[in-house]
Amino acid sequence: MRYAMAVDTKKCVGCGDCVVACQTENNVPHGYCRDWIVENVAGTYPKLEIELRSERCNHCENAPCVRCCPTGASHIVDGGIVLVTHDECIGCGACIESCPYDARYPHPEGYVDKCTFCVHRVTDGENPACVDVCPTHCLHFGDLDDPNSDVSKILKNRKWKVLAPEAGTKPQLYFLT
Amino acid sequence: MKTRRDFIKISAAGVGAAAIGLHALSWDSVTAQFVADGDTSPVSDEELTNYPTFCEVCFWKCAGFTYVDKKGNIRKIIGNKDDPHSNGRFCPRGTGGVGMYWDEDRLQTPLIRETKADGTQYFRKASWDEALNLVAEKMNKLRLEHGPECLALFSHGTGGKHFSHLVKAYGSPNITAPSFAQCRGPREVAFTATYGEDVMSPERTDIRDTKCLVLIGSHIGENMHNGQIQEMSEAIDQGATIITVDPRFSTAASKSKYWLPIKPATDIALLLAWMHVIIYEDLYDKAYVEKYTFGFKELKEHVKNMTPEWAYGITTIDPNVIRKTAREMAAASPAVLVHPGRHVTWYGDDTQRSRAIAIVNALLGSWGRRGGFYNPEKVHLPKYPAPPYPKPKRSWRDAYPPGKYKLVTEVLSTGICDASIPNADLDCHLRGWIVYGTNLMASLPDQKKTLEAISHLDFLVVIDTMPMDIVQLADVVLPECTYLERYDPIRTSPHREPYIALRMPAAEPKHETKPGWWIAKELAKRLGLGDYFNYENYEDVLDWQLKKVGSSLEEMKRIGVKKFNREFDDLYFLQNLEDFEFNTNTGKIELYSTELEMEGYDPMPKYTHHEEPADGYYRLNYGRAPMHTFSRTSNNHNLWDLMKENSVWINPKVAKLWDIENGQYIWLKNQDGIVTDFPVKARVTERIRWDSVYLVHGFGHTDKKLTRAYGHGASDSKLVSKIHMDPIMGGTGMRGNFVTFLKEKPGKEVNA
Ligand code: SF4
Ligand code: SF4
Ligand code: SF4
Numbered sequence: 035m036r037y038a039m040a041v042d043t044k045k046c047v048g049c050g051d052c053v054v055a056c057q058t059e060n061n062v063p064h065g066y067c068r069d070w071i072v073e074n075v076a077g078t079y080p081k082l083e084i085e086l087r088s089e090r091c092n093h094c095e096n097a098p099c100v101r102c103c104p105t106g107a108s109h110i111v112d113g114g115i116v117l118v119t120h121d122e123c124i125g126c127g128a129c130i131e132s133c134p135y136d137a138r139y140p141h142p143e144g145y146v147d148k149c150t151f152c153v154h155r156v157t158d159g160e161n162p163a164c165v166d167v168c169p170t171h172c173l174h175f176g177d178l179d180d181p182n183s184d185v186s187k188i189l190k191n192r193k194w195k196v197l198a199p200e201a202g203t204k205p206q207l208y209f210l211t
Numbered sequence: 212m213k214t215r216r217d218f219i220k221i222s223a224a225g226v227g228a229a230a231i232g233l234h235a236l237s238w239d240s241v242t243a244q245f246v247a248d249g250d251t252s253p254v255s256d257e258e259l260t261n262y263p264t265f266c267e268v269c270f271w272k273c274a275g276f277t278y279v280d281k282k283g284n285i286r287k288i289i290g291n292k293d294d295p296h297s298n299g300r301f302c303p304r305g306t307g308g309v310g311m312y313w314d315e316d317r318l319q320t321p322l323i324r325e326t327k328a329d330g331t332q333y334f335r336k337a338s339w340d341e342a343l344n345l346v347a348e349k350m351n352k353l354r355l356e357h358g359p360e361c362l363a364l365f366s367h368g369t370g371g372k373h374f375s376h377l378v379k380a381y382g383s384p385n386i387t388a389p390s391f392a393q394c395r396g397p398r399e400v401a402f403t404a405t406y407g408e409d410v411m412s413p414e415r416t417d418i419r420d421t422k423c424l425v426l427i428g429s430h431i432g433e434n435m436h437n438g439q440i441q442e443m444s445e446a447i448d449q450g451a452t453i454i455t456v457d458p459r460f461s462t463a464a465s466k467s468k469y470w471l472p473i474k475p476a477t478d479i480a481l482l483l484a485w486m487h488v489i490i491y492e493d494l495y496d497k498a499y500v501e502k503y504t505f506g507f508k509e510l511k512e513h514v515k516n517m518t519p520e521w522a523y524g525i526t527t528i529d530p531n532v533i534r535k536t537a538r539e540m541a542a543a544s545p546a547v548l549v550h551p552g553r554h555v556t557w558y559g560d561d562t563q564r565s566r567a568i569a570i571v572n573a574l575l576g577s578w579g580r581r582g583g584f585y586n587p588e589k590v591h592l593p594k595y596p597a598p599p600y601p602k603p604k605r606s607w608r609d610a611y612p613p614g615k616y617k618l619v620t621e622v623l624s625t626g627i628c629d630a631s632i633p634n635a636d637l638d639c640h641l642r643g644w645i646v647y648g649t650n651l652m653a654s655l656p657d658q659k660k661t662l663e664a665i666s667h668l669d670f671l672v673v674i675d676t677m678p679m680d681i682v683q684l685a686d687v688v689l690p691e692c693t694y695l696e697r698y699d700p701i702r703t704s705p706h707r708e709p710y711i712a713l714r715m716p717a718a719e720p721k722h723e724t725k726p727g728w729w730i731a732k733e734l735a736k737r738l739g740l741g742d743y744f745n746y747e748n749y750e751d752v753l754d755w756q757l758k759k760v761g762s763s764l765e766e767m768k769r770i771g772v773k774k775f776n777r778e779f780d781d782l783y784f785l786q787n788l789e790d791f792e793f794n795t796n797t798g799k800i801e802l803y804s805t806e807l808e809m810e811g812y813d814p815m816p817k818y819t820h821h822e823e824p825a826d827g828y829y830r831l832n833y834g835r836a837p838m839h840t841f842s843r844t845s846n847n848h849n850l851w852d853l854m855k856e857n858s859v860w861i862n863p864k865v866a867k868l869w870d871i872e873n874g875q876y877i878w879l880k881n882q883d884g885i886v887t888d889f890p891v892k893a894r895v896t897e898r899i900r901w902d903s904v905y906l907v908h909g910f911g912h913t914d915k916k917l918t919r920a921y922g923h924g925a926s927d928s929k930l931v932s933k934i935h936m937d938p939i940m941g942g943t944g945m946r947g948n949f950v951t952f953l954k955e956k957p958g959k960e961v962n963a
Contacts, residue, residue: 057852
């Protein structure tokens with residue numbers, strides 16, 4: 035099993051609903067977020083293009099954050115989800131430094147936090163909160179080992195890219211272009 | 212300007228914050244509190260209880276469920292999958308609705324304005340009894356001395372119905388919502404003049420099934436009208452062509468096959484040129500036009516010389532693009548939708564522009580057709596028994612000479628302002644206002660006029676959940692609980708299938724706040740109008756109504772949303788050229804409007820040139836951001852996290868000219884010398900034309916009690932001091948204002 039997410043940049047409108055839904059689902063404290071929006075504008079008036087991306091932890095297959103964690107709090111579970119065990123995390127921040135995507139933040143309670151792919155929902159067979167709330171249906175989630183999953187199907191039919199492939203982290207967040 | 216009131220900057224009065232009892236916790240401590248007594252991990256849905264509701268953060272009214280944990284804390288709001296407004300997905304504002312409940316700046320108790328010996332004014336906490344008695348006393352006095360018609364109600368949102376019922380029972384016809392004259396009025400009047408019916412809310416636009424969607428200044432995706440954005444996304448999947456006309460490279464423009472970067476204020480010329488191409492290239496739906504329309508010959512003659520080349524000189528849009536887009540539309544016909552927009556009060560000829568949109572749709576045969584405009588249905592709930600309303604003897608219209616704004620179909624909120632200012636021809640000006648759920652300082656243009664009207668009032672009562680700017684001006688403030696803590700009337704908005712939705716409380720009202728129905732009922736009791744509110748609890752009303760249509764409160768508490776069968780099988784009622792009589796003078800779709808002609812207006816839309824910015828000035832455009840609903844949400848912590856302030860969009864060429872850097876804070880000054888209260892960040896971006904600037908509406912709050920929103924960004928409303936009135940229906944065109952930049956903090960004298 036290999037969980038992954040695809041973000042359709044052709045449909046995302048950058049509304050931030052995925053961010054708010056994550057906040058309320060995961061009790062993310064105000065002022066912090068586990069997912070965020072990037073808007074890239076290219077060109078000059080009136081020849082313009084915008085790419086909108088909803089970003090979060092890439093649940094990298096080759097995760098530097100896990101490798102560098104001195105306590106083992108950062109670890110990988112079934113389906114490739116990268117998690118942080120709050121009780122074991124000493125808040126040293128090494129993982130924050132090592133992540134090429136700036137996906138982690140120091141939680142005010144003293145540990146490091148980030149996107150969990152809503153593991154508590156996913157293990158119940160549900161989608162992550164951001165996926166289920168997105169009004170443009172531009173987030174796709176599922177198991178890459180299952181050719182019939184939403185994410186497998188859309189990656190087969192569409193062009194996509196990943197961010198910072200040169201970092202060699204094997205990210206599992208795909209951007210449909 | 213001097214008014215009877217200080218525009219209470221409560222801090223200036225010195226006693227304010229303490230007297231008001233709004234000791235805002237700093238957000239850090241609130242966060243800590245929230246996190247510390249909850250636990251920091253997510254709670255699975257099994258451990259949460261959910262209660263049906265429908266959202267009140269915007270008019271779309273999506274239905275969903277409020278989730279509450281074992282401690283009674285509201286945790287999240289999730290859409291109801293059975294609801295066609297949300298399809299189980301709320302927009303960011305609706306998802307962030309929890310922030311309204313948790314907002315530590317909420318109004319907590321009734322407040323009464325007091326004046327100290329030295330003349331300074333402040334708010335004093337009051338009990339409900341005291342506040343309600345005072346309001347009733349003022350209303351009784353007004354009724355006795357001047358007649359009930361001297362009272363006006365401004366209302367916005369579902370809960371407003373309780374107060375319009377109260378005000379009608381009291382005997383006044385002056386009930387208004389800024390959504391007409393400041394928003395969609397021209398569209399409704401224009402479509403009614405053309406088709407005998409209006410566009411309604413939510414809009415009857417079949418975006419889901421369209422093959423070609425044309426957006427004129429409407430920025431779906433930035434305005435998060437949930438159903439529309441969802442359907443636009445579906446249409447993109449289906450391969451629909453999107454054509455966007457906007458001087459700004461909007462999000463929608465970035466999803467479009469064609470973006471027409473039009474020169475502002477010239478849309479009518481483009482629409483006329485489209486008509487020209489569609490007619491003279493024989494692209495129109497002939498059978499449809501022949502069977503249903505009136506005035507085709509006249510229209511053909513009218514647009515004869517309005518070629519794409521003619522329009523090019525006005526709009527700066529390449530004639531080839533005008534032709535190509537017209538052909539794309541025609542190729543998709545009748546599954547083509549030239550969207551009527553929603554906020555359409557721009558330049559004062561807005562009814563005519565909306566007419567032009569209606570006419571293009573008619574030529575393409577999209578009204579009553581799949582992929583165009585469908586015929587919605589709604590459930591009609593019987594009215595809970597109450598005595599008939601008294602007949603008012605006067606209305607706000609007496610303030611105008613006969614013959615002005617002849618086609619106005621709803622009460623003009625700006626008309627209420629005019630009728631509140633004494634003048635010799637008026638035997639009685641309006642003397643009391645009740646303002647429910649709308650921040651008039653942001654929702655009405657021309658703040659000076661609004662303040663003047665308020666200064667003449669005997670009393671102003673504000674009912675709200677938050678200390679919005681208008682609250683500062685109130686004599687009595689009645690704090691309502693949020694929509695998550697109350698019952699309200701059943702939602703019956705029209706849709707493809709008729710649906711009803713229930714809103715019920717998920718938690719006890721916080722602090723000393725009360726639901727609107729209770730406030731209205733208590734006032735009625737004190738005014739001797741108790742018969743109109745003949746129930747103990749609003750649940751009684753809901754259950755009575757629901758049972759009449761074969762449901763019950765008990766059932767709705769379980770399911771939240773209920774679907775009914777359509778009465779008629781006519782969703783696409785003109786699909787196969789069915790016989791149909793339109794509700795117009797000729798019984799036809801009026802390309803040539805006999806009604807407008809009779810009232811002395813142009814029967815067919817004409818392009819008129821609008822004023823252009825002077826040297827060094829730029830047209831002020833404004834719009835929405837997806838995470839905020841006007842000023843209403845700007846203090847909501849969840850949404851504030853996403854967007855804390857607006858910025859002024861400036862084209863890089865212009866920025867260079869002024870030597871303004873991206874991110875630099877500047878002030879804006881309009882053509883009348885009005886300067887923003889606070890500095891606003893410059894966003895230097897290619898996404899805007901060089902002749903205009905852009906602000907997201909709803910920022911620049913002046914009330915310090917909005918601890919997060921206060922002082923952030925610029926208020927576009929403040930800069931809209933010049934109004935271009937639509938002579939047909941009194942709409943307030945707001946896009947004829949121009950601003951220039953001040954790089955230094957302006958001195959006091961500039962602000963005066
Ligand atoms: S909710 Fe969807 S459309 Fe909105 S920003 Fe997130 S991914 Fe984009
Ligand atoms: S995105 Fe960053 S935090 Fe997430 S797995 Fe990769 S390296 Fe770790
Ligand atoms: S569109 Fe958003 S704000 Fe409006 S009612 Fe729906 S969820 Fe609420």
